[in-house]
Amino acid sequence: MSLDRLLGSLLCGFARLLTGVRALWLGCEPAPRTRVYFANHRSHGDFVLIWASLPPALRRRTRPVAGADYWLTTPLRRFLIERVFNGVCIDRRPERHGPNPVEQMGTALAAGESLILFPEGTRNMGEGLLPFKSGLHHLARAHPEAELVPVWIENLGRVMPKGSLIPVPLLCTLSFGPPLVPVEGESRDAFLTRARAALLDLAPPTD
Amino acid sequence: MNASSDLFTVFAGIFGLLAVFSLIGAGLKWRISPGAPHGVIDNLNARIKAWWAMIALIGAAIWLGKGGVIALFAFISFQCLREFISLTHTRIGDHRALLWSFFVFLPAQYILIGIDWYGLFSILIPVYAFLLLPISASLGADTTRFLERAAKVQWGLMICVYCLSHVPALLTLDIDGYAGRNMLLIVFLVLTVQSSDVFQYVWGKLIGKRKVSPAISPSKTVEGLVGGVLTSTAVGAALWWITPFTVLEAALIALVINVMGFFGGFVLSAIKRDRGVKDWGSMIEGHGGMLDRVDSISFSAPIFFHIVRYWWVA
Numbered sequence: 097m098s099l100d101r102l103l104g105s106l107l108c109g110f111a112r113l114l115t116g117v118r119a120l121w122l123g124c125e126p127a128p129r130t131r132v133y134f135a136n137h138r139s140h141g142d143f144v145l146i147w148a149s150l151p152p153a154l155r156r157r158t159r160p161v162a163g164a165d166y167w168l169t170t171p172l173r174r175f176l177i178e179r180v181f182n183g184v185c186i187d188r189r190p191e192r193h194g195p196n197p198v199e200q201m202g203t204a205l206a207a208g209e210s211l212i213l214f215p216e217g218t219r220n221m222g223e224g225l226l227p228f229k230s231g232l233h234h235l236a237r238a239h240p241e242a243e244l245v246p247v248w249i250e251n252l253g254r255v256m257p258k259g260s261l262i263p264v265p266l267l268c269t270l271s272f273g274p275p276l277v278p279v280e281g282e283s284r285d286a287f288l289t290r291a292r293a294a295l296l297d298l299a300p301p302t303d
Numbered sequence: 304m305n306a307s308s309d310l311f312t313v314f315a316g317i318f319g320l321l322a323v324f325s326l327i328g329a330g331l332k333w334r335i336s337p338g339a340p341h342g343v344i345d346n347l348n349a350r351i352k353a354w355w356a357m358i359a360l361i362g363a364a365i366w367l368g369k370g371g372v373i374a375l376f377a378f379i380s381f382q383c384l385r386e387f388i389s390l391t392h393t394r395i396g397d398h399r400a401l402l403w404s405f406f407v408f409l410p411a412q413y414i415l416i417g418i419d420w421y422g423l424f425s426i427l428i429p430v431y432a433f434l435l436l437p438i439s440a441s442l443g444a445d446t447t448r449f450l451e452r453a454a455k456v457q458w459g460l461m462i463c464v465y466c467l468s469h470v471p472a473l474l475t476l477d478i479d480g481y482a483g484r485n486m487l488l489i490v491f492l493v494l495t496v497q498s499s500d501v502f503q504y505v506w507g508k509l510i511g512k513r514k515v516s517p518a519i520s521p522s523k524t525v526e527g528l529v530g531g532v533l534t535s536t537a538v539g540a541a542l543w544w545i546t547p548f549t550v551l552e553a554a555l556i557a558l559v560i561n562v563m564g565f566f567g568g569f570v571l572s573a574i575k576r577d578r579g580v581k582d583w584g585s586m587i588e589g590h591g592g593m594l595d596r597v598d599s600i601s602f603s604a605p606i607f608f609h610i611v612r613y614w615w616v617a
Contacts, residue, residue, distance in 0.1 A: 116385070116584075118585060221395070251389055253395075254393065254395070254398070254401075257395040260398050264398065264402060264405060265381075265385055266388055266389045267385055267386060267389040267584060268389075
């Protein structure tokens, strides 16, 4: 086993120990299909937790989509995202010069890999869900063969909120919902609203 | 008889009973649904299996002595507090208060038992945590549902840490003519209260009809409650020989802690209901979470501790 892989397994093990993560496959099974897992985003650990909940064989073919402006800024982050997590680093700025993010993600899907995507586009510091960015819609249009699976991550944002150094050892739950059913001729906004509602459906009731 | 031979007798008895239950469970499975899943029987067998593990764990802790029992209950508290806070709505402003709860108050409470400092043990959480945690939360500068959040964190600490820590604290009591046998008080408490849970389940499944309160718990019945509490009161009375109590005293005390234990499960069911869940977690197969298993002990341990301390400690 290579060092990168060993490190990945260790990080997954640590994340599971810290969060006691429980994966609830409510709407689908962990299967070797081309999928886009789209989830709510509260913490940098979000994709690690999804990754850790997948069987190892699927994990290696599932790549997190990560913001280049955060993950490529220090050598350690770059090493983690590129070598350990095999992420797809995209440039989120509108004035970018590099490759088109949707094309980058599409290349991975075309190669039979799955993606972990946070369609809110950034970490949400409040409650609920931010409006979705349009990338998910472009991907769905270009790759109808990929299943879009909503994943609600409960509690990780409380384990280690932004700016804190020590984690609180709360238990996290990941709810995997049913894949979105494609609707012919649906507008972009209608699709994004529907995808967001499908993810919110998996959230526990608020008080 | 000395304490270790009494402990040996009790544990041999429990393991013997578990063996009988396992045989009955296997027999039921074989008679009623061989090879096919059966909700009630499979859950029963999962519970019996988990009991083996739990009794073995308690036995090992007791064998290790005071340190082992303190460590075991500190771990149980940690797991319960995790389950409790995970299902409770807190906000980012509570992060620091939660860190204090998990990493300062919880270990401190158990260390105080280890160093036998009763004065601080009895007020650390009701006084110091009660005042310091809201201060810490207020520094988070978030006023949304502030009182509710502060109350939830304090309540979690009380139920999961303060109340449960009264079990190992039994080891610090000085009882005339009972020196070196305090471990047996823990066995009496845990065995009586847990057997009450088991007998309530058994009586409820056998003859349960009228629900105590369908709004709070669909599985608790009046028949189960009365049958369970009375049966385990008899269990407590039959265990009088390991305690400093007479038979009658043992029966009365068992009755009190069994009733408290029942309401412990009842109160925590009300919280679970409000949060829309059935179990606190999934740690123990067939039982749910750790807090599902020890809710009754949490409510009965402080009362038991103070009954013994008031009437038996010189």
